[in-house]
Amino acid sequence: xxxDEWFRTDRLPHIYCAGCGNGxxxxxxxxxxxxxxxxxxxxxxxxxxxxxxxAPGYILTDSLHTTHGRALAFATGVKMxxxxxxxxxxxxxxxxxxxxxxxxxxxxxxxxxxxxxCMNNQIYGxxxxxGSPTTPLKCLSSTTPYGCTEPPFDLCELATAAGANYVARWxxxxxxxxxxxxxxxxxxxxxxxxxxxxxxxxxxxxRNKFRQVMDHVEFLKSHSLLKAKRxxxxxxxxxxxxxxxxxxxLTKRNRPAMGVKP
Amino acid sequence: MTRTEFWQGNxxxxxxxxxxxxxxxxxxxxxxxxxxxxxxxAKLPKKGGVFIQMEDEIASMASIIGxxxxxxxxxxxxxGPGFSLMMENxxxxxxxxxxxxxxxxxxxxxxxxxxxxxxxxxxxxxxFGSHGDxxxxxxxxxxxxxxxxxxxxxxxxxxxxxxxVFLMADETVxxxxxxxxxxxxxxxxxxxxxxxxxxxxxxxxxxxxPGFPTFGTGQHVHVTGLTHDERGYPAATNPPLHAAxxxxxxxxxxxxxxxxxxxxxxxxxxxxxxxxxxxxxxTVMQVMHDKKDTxxxxxxxxxxxxxxEKAFAKFKNAQRFLVPExxxxxxxxxxxxxxxxPVVPIPKLGGELHTPAELVKVLEGKA
Amino acid sequence: MKLAIDENxxxxxxxxxxxxxxxxxxxxxxxxxxxxxVPELDRPERCTNCRLRNLYGRQLCGxxxxxCPDQAIHWVEEEPYEPHKVAIEY
Numbered sequence: 001x002x003x004d005e006w007f008r009t010d011r012l013p014h015i016y017c018a019g020c021g022n023g024x025x026x027x028x029x030x031x032x033x034x035x036x037x038x039x040x041x042x043x044x045x046x047x048x049x050x051x052x053x054x055a056p057g058y059i060l061t062d063s064l065h066t067t068h069g070r071a072l073a074f075a076t077g078v079k080m081x082x083x084x085x086x087x088x089x090x091x092x093x094x095x096x097x098x099x100x101x102x103x104x105x106x107x108x109x110x111x112x113x114x115x116x117x118c119m120n121n122q123i124y125g126x127x128x129x130x131g132s133p134t135t136p137l138k139c140l141s142s143t144t145p146y147g148c149t150e151p152p153f154d155l156c157e158l159a160t161a162a163g164a165n166y167v168a169r170w171x172x173x174x175x176x177x178x179x180x181x182x183x184x185x186x187x188x189x190x191x192x193x194x195x196x197x198x199x200x201x202x203x204x205x206x207r208n209k210f211r212q213v214m215d216h217v218e219f220l221k222s223h224s225l226l227k228a229k230r231x232x233x234x235x236x237x238x239x240x241x242x243x244x245x246x247x248x249x250l251t252k253r254n255r256p257a258m259g260v261k262p
Numbered sequence: 263m264t265r266t267e268f269w270q271g272n273x274x275x276x277x278x279x280x281x282x283x284x285x286x287x288x289x290x291x292x293x294x295x296x297x298x299x300x301x302x303x304a305k306l307p308k309k310g311g312v313f314i315q316m317e318d319e320i321a322s323m324a325s326i327i328g329x330x331x332x333x334x335x336x337x338x339x340x341x342g343p344g345f346s347l348m349m350e351n352x353x354x355x356x357x358x359x360x361x362x363x364x365x366x367x368x369x370x371x372x373x374x375x376x377x378x379x380x381x382x383x384x385x386x387x388x389x390f391g392s393h394g395d396x397x398x399x400x401x402x403x404x405x406x407x408x409x410x411x412x413x414x415x416x417x418x419x420x421x422x423x424x425x426x427v428f429l430m431a432d433e434t435v436x437x438x439x440x441x442x443x444x445x446x447x448x449x450x451x452x453x454x455x456x457x458x459x460x461x462x463x464x465x466x467x468x469x470x471x472p473g474f475p476t477f478g479t480g481q482h483v484h485v486t487g488l489t490h491d492e493r494g495y496p497a498a499t500n501p502p503l504h505a506a507x508x509x510x511x512x513x514x515x516x517x518x519x520x521x522x523x524x525x526x527x528x529x530x531x532x533x534x535x536x537x538x539x540x541x542x543x544x545t546v547m548q549v550m551h552d553k554k555d556t557x558x559x560x561x562x563x564x565x566x567x568x569x570x571e572k573a574f575a576k577f578k579n580a581q582r583f584l585v586p587e588x589x590x591x592x593x594x595x596x597x598x599x600x601x602x603x604p605v606v607p608i609p610k611l612g613g614e615l616h617t618p619a620e621l622v623k624v625l626e627g628k629a
Numbered sequence: 630m631k632l633a634i635d636e637n638x639x640x641x642x643x644x645x646x647x648x649x650x651x652x653x654x655x656x657x658x659x660x661x662x663x664x665x666x667v668p669e670l671d672r673p674e675r676c677t678n679c680r681l682r683n684l685y686g687r688q689l690c691g692x693x694x695x696x697c698p699d700q701a702i703h704w705v706e707e708e709p710y711e712p713h714k715v716a717i718e719y
Contacts, residue, residue: 004703008484011495013699018665019642022386023698031695041480046328057484058494064328065486065496067354073321077336078327078477080312081286085332085478172650175695194581203641215649216654 019213025258069099108162129203165190353392379613532559
């Protein structure tokens with residue numbers, strides 16, 4: 001694979017669990033970055049804290065592994081100080097939506113020219129499986145042992161409402177579509193947000209009846225509803241099943257962006 | 263060549279930063295430091311720098327760290343409540359050895375306190391505010407001239423020692439207007455150059471400072487707040503490595519305390535010695551001017567951290583050290599650790615400077 | 630080309646086995662030195678990239694490689710005269 005050169009091969013195999021969706025997402029993102037033809041010197045990866053955020057430690061570019069939730073603030077500093085850099089941010093659902101919620105909406109509002117890949121495993125994986133703002137209702141986690149009672153965020157709707165230029169959602173099953181979506185995000189000036197629903201077999205899967213890794217991936221595949229189909233159902237006046245989530249390119253627009261490469 | 267100006271302290275601070283080549287300011291408005299941000303917003307873009315108002319102080323500190331890694335000279339300005347918010351990222355800057363300048367124009371605390379009145383209540387927080395062991399450099403200006411000079415010096419210290427440097431002003435000095443002689447240019451000392459191909463956090467020099475591998479120069483450096491080895495990779499479960507790393511971060515600053523020490527001594531043979539920094543310096547200067555007594559000494563400190571402990575030995579006949587502070591004795595407590603004679607803290611809360619009469623009362627033992 | 634799984638990186642999750650459109654893998658039975666049951670190639674002649682990459686000059690399919698969380702899958706050129714099963718194309 002031509003994107004193999006982007007890895008710090010002296011650090012592989014990485015710390016991710018067997019079957020972790022994060023590894024898949026890193027592959028797709030790097031494949032897209034490789035297709036853009038960027039140079040390693042001009043690319044900076046920024047991340048917060050969590051399993052998702054360990055990714056830049058395995059990528060052979062300048063990278064900032066920052067404090068919990070603040071990845072977007074650090075990335076804003078990097079991008080505004082030197083707009084010539086290509087900035088890609090890896091975060092997780094807790095890092096982005098819980099502690100990082102404020103920075104998330106402001107980065108979307110400012111429409112800073114960067115790409116954010118959110119690996120949403122609907123749980124806090126690194127610290128042992130606590131509930132996150134995207135944990136679905138009634139799901140078990142170590143801090144919601146009686147089922148989650150809080151309604152979860154829809155991160156893509158948040159990003160769209162706050163003003164991001166490009167918003168897409170895919171899962172770790174849809175590798176080819178994800179690679180294309182990340183590539184479009186990298187090309188689009190302004191804030192590109194790609195949410196990826198991934199499996200966490202160790203923390204989420206184990207507690208929520210996904211005994212095998214593939215069970216969870218099957219669940220993600222069968223419960224994803226393509227945007228085109230959703231639009232068709234709406235046109236025909238048919239109801240959309242509650243437990244499905246929409247995947248695809250959800251928003252693409254051309255709002256004025258900040259920090260675009262001159 | 264210098265020119266004479268009549269400036270506010272905050273204005274002098276911002277101008278000092280601009281003279282030192284500051285090209286990134288990420289801040290959040292907070293009384294009494296807002297004027298620094300406003301002046302930077304007006305002047306930085308004209309000099310090709312970047313001003314961005316972030317959504318909160320946490321993001322401000324984060325953005326200046328990110329900017330510093332791209333090679334920019336970055337600063338932010340805040341006050342007490344914002345300073346408390348910045349603590350986590352200050353720890354990150356200390357751990358990753360990122361040069362940056364944080365101006366704290368102190369105000370009455372705790373909590374929202376007295377936004378428009380003066381205090382010096384953050385002197386211990388600047389040293390020990392973030393979790394874990396680390397060392398900082400903190401400078402304390404007492405005049406508008408020093409606001410200019412010490413801000414410029416802060417950038418040089420930050421770049422040289424690869425650490426966040428704090429300018430601990432107070433609302434008195436920040437908001438007062440005074441005559442200042444502005445030099446045409448200031449000396450710039452840059453970051454230690456990085457030898458390409460070597461591990462980014464490997465230190466071979468006795469000053470314990472690593473070279474700075476700026477982003478974009480092809481060094482592919484991974485910067486993390488986790489305990490890291492020489493290559494910058496996380497190695498959090500390695501006890502001797504962590505101990506060595508933290509010790510180096512502290513020793514890097516503390517070993518250089520003598521060369522960084524910046525203080526003035528008046529009447530070293532005196533028996534009663536005033537020790538002051540920041541706003542109270544002005545009151546002590548008035549007392550010295552009124553009394554004209556060679557038995558009253560004065561130690562005027564500009565570098566509060568690392569603490570200039572050797573300065574006290576220069577007062578060989580000192581019987582008492584009198585420490586006026588606008589807090590409940592934070593630095594007096596530190597002085598007590600280093601001297602054998604009694605240390606008399608003269609705390610003043612409420613937001614106003616000490617009056618000369620109050621200091622004279624303590625001097626004459628009538629307080 | 631033939632598909633090779635890097636035993637040093639594979640953690641035995643078997644995602645490749647499940648996502649391959651041509652079902653060329655099967656789950657491994659033997660544990661290797663790391664204690665991992667690395668998937669085996671059951672029907673490698675059906676792998677499109679193995680068969681046709683040299684003909685088309687670019688990567689084909691590659692879903693297993695993109696999906697593998699451990700970056701353990703890559704293709705290598707075969708030695709000359711190395712025997713391998715061929716699927717008959719009509």
